Amino acid sequence: MTEKLSAELLEIFDNVKRNYSEITENIYAAAEKSGRKPQDITFLAATKTVEPKIINYAVSLGLKYIGENKVQELLSKYDEYDLENCDLQFIGHLQTNKVKQLIGKVSMIQSVDSFKLAGEISKQSVKNGVTTDILLEVNIGREENKSGVLEEGLPELLEKCAALDNIRVRGLMTIPPICDNKTEICKFFDKMNKLFIDISAKTLDNVSMDFLSMGMSEDYQEAILSGANMVRVGSRLFGARIYR
C-alpha cells in the first residue's frame, strides 16, 4: 500500500477488525446453540454510508457478502468494491424504474415485494442474459408505509414469481418493527421462520428456500436462534453511520 494511512483511518480499521471478530464469534455461538454449523450462517455487511476502502478492509478480514440499500450509492461505489473477493447484493427498497441499473451488478436482490418489481427484474435479466436471485420481503409486522408483502399475499406472489424467466426465488427477507424488547422481536422472527418452513415444504420450479434473511446489529443473535441463516449487520461492524 503506497498511500499513507491517516491515523483516523487506522483507528477505523482497528475498530472494524475488533468488531468483525466479535460478530463472527457471536454468529458461531448462536449457530451452535441453534444446532447448526457456523458456516451455514451467512454474514452480510450492510455497507450504506461506508467508504469502499473501509468495506474492502472488512473483505480483507474474510467478509464475503456486502449489501447496499440505495441504487445511486451502489453505482457510485461500484468500481471500487473488491468484487473478486466478495459478493454484492441489494437489500433496500427498489423502484421498478431503477431495476435496469442493477441487473448484472448484484447477485441477489433481497427486497422484492411485488409482482411488478419481480416482472421487471425478470425482463431486465432476460435482456442481459443473466439469472438474478431474489428474496421476497415480508412485512411481518403489518406496518403501514413499510415495504414487504403481507404474509397472506406471499403464496400468490411466490407462485407468480416462480413462473418468471431468469429469476430464482432463494428465500425470504424481513425487517421487523422496532421493538422495546427482545421477546417481542423474537415473536416476529419466529413467525418468519414458520412461514419459511411452510414454504420450504412446497416444491415449486425456480424456488429454493435457501435463505432466511433477518437480524441486524441489535438482534442478529436472536434472529439466528429463531432460524435466520443470513444476517445483515451494519453499524455494529462499521460504527455509527455518518450521513454526509
Ligand SMILES: *Cc1c(COP(=O)(O)O)cnc(C)c1O
Ligand atoms: C442498514 C440496513 C441493515 C443493517 O442495519 P444496522 O442496524 O446498522 O445493522 C440491515 N438491513 C437493511 C435492509 C439495511 O438497510
